[in-house]
Amino acid sequence: MSHLKPHYQAAFKRGLWAVLIVGAVTFVGTAGIYFIERWRFIDSFYFMSMIVTAQGPTGEPETDLGKIFTAFMAFVSTGTVVVSLGYISGPFIGGLWKAVHDKVEDEVRNLKKGNPPQA
Secondary structure (H helix, E strand, C coil): CCCCCHHHHHHHHHHHHHHHHHHHHHHHHHHHHHHHHCCCHHHHHHHHHHHHCCCCCCCCCCCHHHHHHHHHHHHHHHHHHHHHHHHHHHHHHHHHHHHHHHHHHHHHHHHHCCCCCCC
């Protein structure tokens, strides 16, 4: 990773952390459904991948504990994905925000000096 430029290294690290966190939440959900509902591992993983990506489950847990766990994991996993996307895109959005802010401040300074707005 040392061959990457520093800003690419930071983006790579942020992306890696986001993937690891979402993967950990998916693993916990998969294991929970696997042990609570006694589904096959692949079915548990597929079920949780549908929950994490907010596509909706393909089936329904049979036990009350499974339903409560799924509802909890739906909130946790959806929040984790949203926060992860913000974590990854934050520096890019911040840079864009700064560029627009600087441009507006330049225009305000020019207007105060009596210069007409630039197209």
